[in-house]
Amino acid sequence: MIMTQTLPPRIEPATRPLGVLASLRAARRNVLRIIPAIAYTQPIITGTTGHARWHMVQGPEGMKRLFLDNVENYPKSEVMLRMLRPAVGDSLFTSEGGQWRWQRRAIAPVFAARHVEALAPMMTATAERACDRLARADSAEMVAEMLSATFAVICDVALSGREHFDAETYGAAITRYFLTVGRASLLDFLEVPPWVPRPAELFGRGAVKTMHAMVARAIEERRREAKGAADDLLDHMLAARDPESGRTMSPRDLLHNMQFFIVAGHETTALSLAWALYLLAHDEPAQARARDEAREILQGGPCGHEELERMPGITAILDETMRLYPPVGMLARNVREADTLYGREIRPRETIFVNIWALHRHHDYWDRPDHFDPRRFGPGQTRDRYLHLPFGAGPRVCVGANFAMMQAGIILATLLSRYRFAPRGPRPEPVMHMTVRPDPGVRLQITPL
Numbered sequence: 001m002i003m004t005q006t007l008p009p010r011i012e013p014a015t016r017p018l019g020v021l022a023s024l025r026a027a028r029r030n031v032l033r034i035i036p037a038i039a040y041t042q043p044i045i046t047g048t049t050g051h052a053r054w055h056m057v058q059g060p061e062g063m064k065r066l067f068l069d070n071v072e073n074y075p076k077s078e079v080m081l082r083m084l085r086p087a088v089g090d091s092l093f094t095s096e097g098g099q100w101r102w103q104r105r106a107i108a109p110v111f112a113a114r115h116v117e118a119l120a121p122m123m124t125a126t127a128e129r130a131c132d133r134l135a136r137a138d139s140a141e142m143v144a145e146m147l148s149a150t151f152a153v154i155c156d157v158a159l160s161g162r163e164h165f166d167a168e169t170y171g172a173a174i175t176r177y178f179l180t181v182g183r184a185s186l187l188d189f190l191e192v193p194p195w196v197p198r199p200a201e202l203f204g205r206g207a208v209k210t211m212h213a214m215v216a217r218a219i220e221e222r223r224r225e226a227k228g229a230a231d232d233l234l235d236h237m238l239a240a241r242d243p244e245s246g247r248t249m250s251p252r253d254l255l256h257n258m259q260f261f262i263v264a265g266h267e268t269t270a271l272s273l274a275w276a277l278y279l280l281a282h283d284e285p286a287q288a289r290a291r292d293e294a295r296e297i298l299q300g301g302p303c304g305h306e307e308l309e310r311m312p313g314i315t316a317i318l319d320e321t322m323r324l325y326p327p328v329g330m331l332a333r334n335v336r337e338a339d340t341l342y343g344r345e346i347r348p349r350e351t352i353f354v355n356i357w358a359l360h361r362h363h364d365y366w367d368r369p370d371h372f373d374p375r376r377f378g379p380g381q382t383r384d385r386y387l388h389l390p391f392g393a394g395p396r397v398c399v400g401a402n403f404a405m406m407q408a409g410i411i412l413a414t415l416l417s418r419y420r421f422a423p424r425g426p427r428p429e430p431v432m433h434m435t436v437r438p439d440p441g442v443r444l445q446i447t448p449l
Helices: 020-029 060-069 078-088 097-111 113-118 120-134 142-159 167-179 199-224 233-239 251-281 284-298 305-309 312-324 401-418
Strands: 044-049 052-057 139-141 331-334 339-341 344-346 351-354 419-423 429-432 436-439 443-448
Touching: 052 060, 060 339, 060 351, 078 199, 078 251, 078 331, 097 113, 097 233, 097 251, 113 120, 113 401, 120 142, 120 401, 139 142, 142 167, 142 233, 142 251, 142 401, 167 199, 167 251, 199 233, 199 251, 233 251, 251 284, 251 312, 251 401, 251 419, 251 436, 251 443, 284 312, 284 401, 284 419, 305 401, 312 401, 401 419
Parallel strands: 052 351
Antiparallel strands: 044 052, 139 443, 331 351, 339 344, 419 443, 429 436
């Protein structure tokens, strides 16, 4: 049966200014709901919440200024760090300056192209296991399925196995963390200093302890083994040494960086896969094109790195999915020194909202911005580098971007070559706390080919 494409789930933008309490309510329910309608037609908007002045940037020139040309002037906001540090401390994602530079040098080698390509077989094996699980049911909730698949890959890459992890317990802890510590507080809007405890932090402590205990056990077990035996991410971190100072990672550095990599490395990829399958289930012509490409290349066999390289349509689907549903839809930055963006004065201590969600759906930069059309990322299509930013850009671009794209591509191609997906459950709403999740999930009908 050929289905007509429906407009993918979106958020109706706010059409009137929100006060402090209304902004807090909207942000706690869904950060995307604080984005005003004008943000989809202007490169920058400026407003005040209470006495705090802020700017929302969603133009490519502004993004280049924030991510590259004047990146040192825009560190992560204290509110954002307050939400993240209980889980990931002063890790690669949250650190600045010298602390960030030496951690980046230590971690980057594991994501060199040759190392990432060498990881393809474990991704292929995970994709095959995901297919086997789906064979046992006529429908499935795809967020849970994809979280399980990507968690297995990340544990193999980071820790050479998942024997120290209960995926269900760890996943539940992540979700609880995002819904407690990872939500905006009224105290944030009132600019109460971050060192003043937020009530939600008390409710999130158990989740932090659960996640940290699992990671700590894995690190301790590895320390008892011979170093260099596994050649995984933890091995690289244990061996990392700053060439300038000779510094190595402390137990706390190891814990926080492993925690960050495990959370970020599987959560965001799983969500992109779930959204991609939802979009394809509601656009049978696009699904058929992708299915034909995957079946022609794979011929019933497994998908590896070389096969994925010959399937540009699969990569285009992922790029378009992350345009509509970027893993992180908005970031917050502080302003250190005065600057100018789009002719507007930017003052020290103001807040910049890096509005990737609206950038990706901006009416001046995209044709039919709310529609799903993977062909806009097909061969020969070009665009400003700072118009599509699912992994950020500049010196702090996501270190694992190539890893994430290969993992997602191998899993998606494998699934499409074996199954047809159709709508089954309720229409989800894109909800952002830390990441953009489909609420209440993505339930699809699954038919073997």
